[in-house]
Amino acid sequence: MNNSQWTSHLMRSARRIRAQRGVTLVEILIVLAIVGLIAGGIAVYAIPKFQQAQKDTTRQSAMALHTVTEAWRANHGNECVTPQVLKDQKEIAATSKITDAWEQPFRIRCDDDSTRVESSGPDRKEGTADDIVVPEPSKGQ
Secondary structure, eight states: OOHHHHHHHHHHHHHHHHHTSOOOHHHHHHHHHHHHHHHHHHHHHHHHHHHHHHHHHHHHHHHHHHHHHHHHHHHTTTOOOOHHHHHHTTSSOTTOOOBOTTSOBOEEEEOSSOEEEEEOTTTTOTTSTTOEEESOOOTTO
């Protein structure tokens, strides 16, 4: 093998070695940083949507419970009932949730002429601004 063939062989070997060397730690860290930025961007968008979905689901469940409670009161002498009694009496399906999206039980409040279904909302504290009430109270209350 002459000198130029030897040089050519060494250069081909060097290229093969470089092609087979894999990725460096720095390259892996750069990829992880980019993935982290993308995940953070998605979280900024997704978390508020998830929180709103919890509120919407709770409101819909409370509306369904309110309708059943009104029918119960009409058929049982205006008696106020609990969500558990409605479930036990099979007025609502056994699989129906009687808790809100935060796993707190719905409260049913009855007056002489009105029925309210209440959830403590995301903060799980009764009587705060984030409570969900069906039907919604008038602005004067």
